Amino acid sequence: xxxxxxxxxxxxxxxxxxxxxxxxxxxxxxxxxxxxxxxxxxxxxxxxxxxxxxxxxxxxxxxxxxxxxxxxxxxxxxxxxxxxxxxxxxxxxxxxxxxxxxxxxxxxxxxxxxxxxxxxxxxxxxxxxxxxxxxxxxxxxxxxxxxxxxxxxxxxxxxxxxxxxxxxxxxxxxxxxxxxxxxxxxxxxxxxxxxxxxxxxxxxxxxxxxxxxxxxxxxxxxxxxxxxxxxxxxxxxxxxxxxxxxxxxxxxxxxxxxxxxxxxxxxxxxxxxxxxxxxxxxxxxxxxxxxxxxxxxxxxxxxxx
Amino acid sequence: xxxxxxxxxxxxxxxxxxxxxxxxxxxxxxxxxxxxxxxxxxxxxxxxxxxxxxxxxxxxxxxxxxxxxxxxxxxxxxxxxxxxxxxxxxxxxxxxxxxxxxxxxxxxxxxxxxxxxxxxxxxxxxxxxxxxxxxxxxxxxxxxxxxxxxxxxxxxxxxxxxxxxxxxxxxxxxxxxxxxxxxxxxxxxxxxxxxxxxxxxxxxxxxxxxxxxxxxxxxxxxxxxxxxxxxxxxxxxxxxxxxxxxxxxxxxxxxxxxxxxxxxxxxxxxxxxxxxxxxxxxxxxxxxxxxxxxxxxxxxxxxxx
Numbered sequence: 001x002x003x004x005x006x007x008x009x010x011x012x013x014x015x016x017x018x019x020x021x022x023x024x025x026x027x028x029x030x031x032x033x034x035x036x037x038x039x040x041x042x043x044x045x046x047x048x049x050x051x052x053x054x055x056x057x058x059x060x061x062x063x064x065x066x067x068x069x070x071x072x073x074x075x076x077x078x079x080x081x082x083x084x085x086x087x088x089x090x091x092x093x094x095x096x097x098x099x100x101x102x103x104x105x106x107x108x109x110x111x112x113x114x115x116x117x118x119x120x121x122x123x124x125x126x127x128x129x130x131x132x133x134x135x136x137x138x139x140x141x142x143x144x145x146x147x148x149x150x151x152x153x154x155x156x157x158x159x160x161x162x163x164x165x166x167x168x169x170x171x172x173x174x175x176x177x178x179x180x181x182x183x184x185x186x187x188x189x190x191x192x193x194x195x196x197x198x199x200x201x202x203x204x205x206x207x208x209x210x211x212x213x214x215x216x217x218x219x220x221x222x223x224x225x226x227x228x229x230x231x232x233x234x235x236x237x238x239x240x241x242x243x244x245x246x247x248x249x250x251x252x253x254x255x256x257x258x259x260x261x262x263x264x265x266x267x268x269x270x271x272x273x274x275x276x277x278x279x280x281x282x283x284x285x286x287x288x289x290x291x292x293x294x295x296x297x298x299x300x301x302x303x304x305x
Numbered sequence: 306x307x308x309x310x311x312x313x314x315x316x317x318x319x320x321x322x323x324x325x326x327x328x329x330x331x332x333x334x335x336x337x338x339x340x341x342x343x344x345x346x347x348x349x350x351x352x353x354x355x356x357x358x359x360x361x362x363x364x365x366x367x368x369x370x371x372x373x374x375x376x377x378x379x380x381x382x383x384x385x386x387x388x389x390x391x392x393x394x395x396x397x398x399x400x401x402x403x404x405x406x407x408x409x410x411x412x413x414x415x416x417x418x419x420x421x422x423x424x425x426x427x428x429x430x431x432x433x434x435x436x437x438x439x440x441x442x443x444x445x446x447x448x449x450x451x452x453x454x455x456x457x458x459x460x461x462x463x464x465x466x467x468x469x470x471x472x473x474x475x476x477x478x479x480x481x482x483x484x485x486x487x488x489x490x491x492x493x494x495x496x497x498x499x500x501x502x503x504x505x506x507x508x509x510x511x512x513x514x515x516x517x518x519x520x521x522x523x524x525x526x527x528x529x530x531x532x533x534x535x536x537x538x539x540x541x542x543x544x545x546x547x548x549x550x551x552x553x554x555x556x557x558x559x560x561x562x563x564x565x566x567x568x569x570x571x572x573x574x575x576x577x578x579x580x581x582x583x584x585x586x587x588x589x590x591x592x593x594x595x596x597x598x599x600x601x602x603x604x605x606x607x608x609x610x
Binding site for chain 2: 127130255256257258260264265271272276277278279280283
């Protein structure tokens with residue numbers, strides 16, 4: 001029998017199970033009426049009936065992960081872990097097919113505003129970066145939370161743009177929340193976590209891989225009303241985020257670019273495939289208002305901002 | 306009574322009536338079962354019942370225009386005048402609401418191929434010009450006749466692109482067919498009229514004005530299966546051609562560009578409003594084939610080309 005865990009600790013342990021993704025995890029929790037402790041303490045037959053051969057990792061989890069140690073790390077770095085029922089868990093994210101069972105968060109922001117993801121290539125042109133920055137600033141001024149992935153290029157420009165007007169921004173990581181990549185974004189990470197939020201579904205220390213980046217993409221689009229791809233070639237994370245946006249029924253916008261620059265080929269493709277061509281923040285506001293009557297309250301910059 | 310005119314001379318005279326546009330002219334011809342001579346010879350009451358006060362110009366037409374002299378000019382410059390029923394009058398053009406009652410043509414081309422208009426701004430960037438040239442070359446290679454307006458910038462690049470691969474191109478003028486503007490395009494005019502066609506609905510000597518450019522736009526889109534706007538700001542003739550394309554039910558394509566360059570603002574606007582984003586000739590071919598099963602026969606370059 002595992003030792004006595006709090007419900008939060010049990011959820012942390014479940015969330016950290018290696019090789020078990022959100023789909024299986026949601027199925028497992030459903031099998032125990034959402035009771036994480038009961039899921040962890042279940043006998044092998046019951047676990048196997050839900051997870052099949054993967055059930056073994058639940059029984060072996062104590063070798064891999066100590067939720068008490070994890071809580072210690074969280075406390076030392078000012079990180080909280082939000083279950084799906086907790087206030088501060090992004091409202092829209094619950095609606096996707098396979099939401100994370102919980103999210104680590106560093107920063108005071110509780111996702112009260114409608115969110116818009118601004119994403120694009122790491123290898124961005126000056127054009128893409130300047131568009132991302134201006135667009136993020138304008139959307140933040142309108143009261144949106146600007147969501148991106150803290151990566152180089154477009155992501156960085158988007159976060160910076162939102163911060164530049166005292167707006168709200170959130171970074172969704174494809175790694176553990178304690179891993180700051182790229183290293184030159186350490187200061188940006190700090191500023192986001194002071195005013196906004198850095199979030200991750202992964203346990204501390206989790207390194208990035210292809211899976212984790214795809215999982216991050218689905219969380220970014222899932223928590224947002226709309227996704228804007230500012231600059232992207234035909235491949236990469238931003239295109240994945242755009243695909244998730246489509247599957248999740250989110251509004252999808254793309255910024256066009258020259259047809260002789262491969263850096264815009266993904267965006268142009270998205271527009272041809274039905275994404276709305278975006279040239280300014282008002283394009284997005286208009287469409288969101290049209291669909292939902294939604295209008296965020298514009299932010300005023302903070303006293304020192 | 307006017308002196309005895311041939312049917313062709315009567316049509317030339319009708320077409321040259323000052324201040325009477327194609328809508329009124331078509332109504333007038335219909336009133337006489339398409340008989341231009343009968344229309345010219347009609348009495349004042351009958352003319353006024355169709356044209357209202359504008360009827361006066363029909364009675365006064367001999368002071369303004371001598372169709373015999375016009376025929377002399379045509380002959381000296383190798384120009385023919387095609388009525389709507391004549392072979393060589395562009396097939397699709399007959400279908401628009403107010404087709405020209407006739408077209409002057411210089412050049413051997415008889416509009417047997419499907420036509421695509423490639424249009425854009427006079428003040429084009431190098432980007433726009435290179436896209437127009439490449440696209441025109443590719444469409445010409447596929448067997449389309451590339452239609453444009455002989456203007457500076459995108460038009461010139463489009464004609465040149467088609468000629469560069471030995472393809473067919475037609476220039477539609479907003480002036481009399483004897484007026485070559487801009488002057489630096491004299492050589493281009495000659496090369497087009499050697500292999501393709503220069504056409505105009507206006508009598509010899511007619512100078513350009515806003516009306517004549519708008520009329521030219523409607524003819525360009527009217528004779529084409531599709532219109533491609535390669536580079537345009539929010540105003541100007543290319544946008545007018547795009548509007549006509551919409552009204553006439555033609556396929557409308559636009560090439561996207563950077564959102565921070567006003568030279569692409571018109572194209573981006575057209576795409577947002579429903580024009581298909583185009584990045585290469587195959588995009589257009591695909592859509593045309595999808596709609597109509599139409600596929601032009603690819604041209605092989607002429608022996609000397």
